[in-house]
Amino acid sequence: MRLYLPSFLCFLALACSSRIDVKQFPAACVFVGDPRLENPASLPRVELQLIDTGWNNTPEAFLFQGGRWFTSRQLTFPAVLVRHPSGWLLIDTGLGPDIDQQFDEQMPWTLKPFMGYEKGPDVRSALQNAGIDSSVVKHIVLTHLHWDHAGGLESFPQAEVWFPKTGLEQAVARADEEAGYFGDQFDAETIRWRSPEFSDGPYENFSSSFDFYGDGSIVLVPMPGHTAGSLGLFVNLPSGERYLFSGDTTWSVEGFQRPCHKFWLSSWLVDADSDSMEYPIVQVHQLMKRYPALHVVPTHDAVAQMRLPHLQKKAD
Numbered sequence: 269m270r271l272y273l274p275s276f277l278c279f280l281a282l283a284c285s286s287r288i289d290v291k292q293f294p295a296a297c298v299f300v301g302d303p304r305l306e307n308p309a310s311l312p313r314v315e316l317q318l319i320d321t322g323w324n325n326t327p328e329a330f331l332f333q334g335g336r337w338f339t340s341r342q343l344t345f346p347a348v349l350v351r352h353p354s355g356w357l358l359i360d361t362g363l364g365p366d367i368d369q370q371f372d373e374q375m376p377w378t379l380k381p382f383m384g385y386e387k388g389p390d391v392r393s394a395l396q397n398a399g400i401d402s403s404v405v406k407h408i409v410l411t412h413l414h415w416d417h418a419g420g421l422e423s424f425p426q427a428e429v430w431f432p433k434t435g436l437e438q439a440v441a442r443a444d445e446e447a448g449y450f451g452d453q454f455d456a457e458t459i460r461w462r463s464p465e466f467s468d469g470p471y472e473n474f475s476s477s478f479d480f481y482g483d484g485s486i487v488l489v490p491m492p493g494h495t496a497g498s499l500g501l502f503v504n505l506p507s508g509e510r511y512l513f514s515g516d517t518t519w520s521v522e523g524f525q526r527p528c529h530k531f532w533l534s535s536w537l538v539d540a541d542s543d544s545m546e547y548p549i550v551q552v553h554q555l556m557k558r559y560p561a562l563h564v565v566p567t568h569d570a571v572a573q574m575r576l577p578h579l580q581k582k583a584d
């Protein structure tokens with residue numbers, strides 16, 4: 269046993285720090301740039317603000333393979349408010365107003381220790397606290413439909429909700445069997461679902477895209493694997509700053525930088541198809557190499573979100 273234990277620990281350490289071989293994916297190095305970005309000042313005046321609906325702390329090792337066990341990292345559960353002149357938009361809706369009851373009743377007890385949270389104001393309340401009527405939100409784009417992204421969805425009945433139809437169908441079909449979905453977060457018949465068609469051709473190193481407002485400011489790209497239909501959003505500002513909101517394809521920027529998957533247990537718990545995630549992970553890895561100034565923002569990576577302005581409470 270003494271002989272086997274060190275070997276086992278070495279194996280475990282290696283297995284926990286393996287990186288994805290980028291050479292497997294040469295297509296991820298083929299880029300088609302958007303000529304409109306050569307003169308960013310001509311882009312519409314878009315502003316971003318982050319709304320934190322909850323927090324958690326976890327060992328870094330759970331976030332990416334090779335992370336440290338004794339370093340604590342903050343996870344956040346945000347929505348992003350995008351103020352576009354043609355209509356305000358939310359990226360995800362974080363934890364909703366009914367999250368405590370939903371979590372208590374629908375999260376399997378085996379997973380509760382891994383999926384905890386400290387609750388903040390839900391998105392609608394945060395908007396109200398900032399003096400913003402929630403009816404200004406015209407669109408919601410979901411990176412995916414998991415419980416910590418779709419929680420506030422039904423607080424915005426006036427908004428069009430964008431998510432690929434095939435992904436929605438799988439989420440509805442699996443809501444009762446997959447722990448990541450809380451079906452009652454997205455079962456209202458009043459939800460105005462819209463499906464992006466990704467018919468706007470190649471964009472950077474993605475083979476298809478959907479230019480949301482047709483002006484180059486917000487571009488959706490498919491990032492399947494974490495769930496069916498998962499997507500990412502580029503947001504291009506007139507200042508020249510560019511963001512990529514990458515959902516849960518990785519839980520931290522290091523996942524793209526290395527590149528690597530989440531810790532094997534994390535991935536096993538939350539990723540629907542980890543093999544098919546390797547390509548989008550490598551795509552973002554190559555994007556970061558080509559555009560070092562690109563801000564890549566995984567949904568839960570508090571460090572990656574520090575540079576984003578946060579929605580502030582209205583002064584009394």
Ligand SMILES: [Zn+2]
Nearest residue numbers: 414416516567
């Ligand atoms: Zn998530």
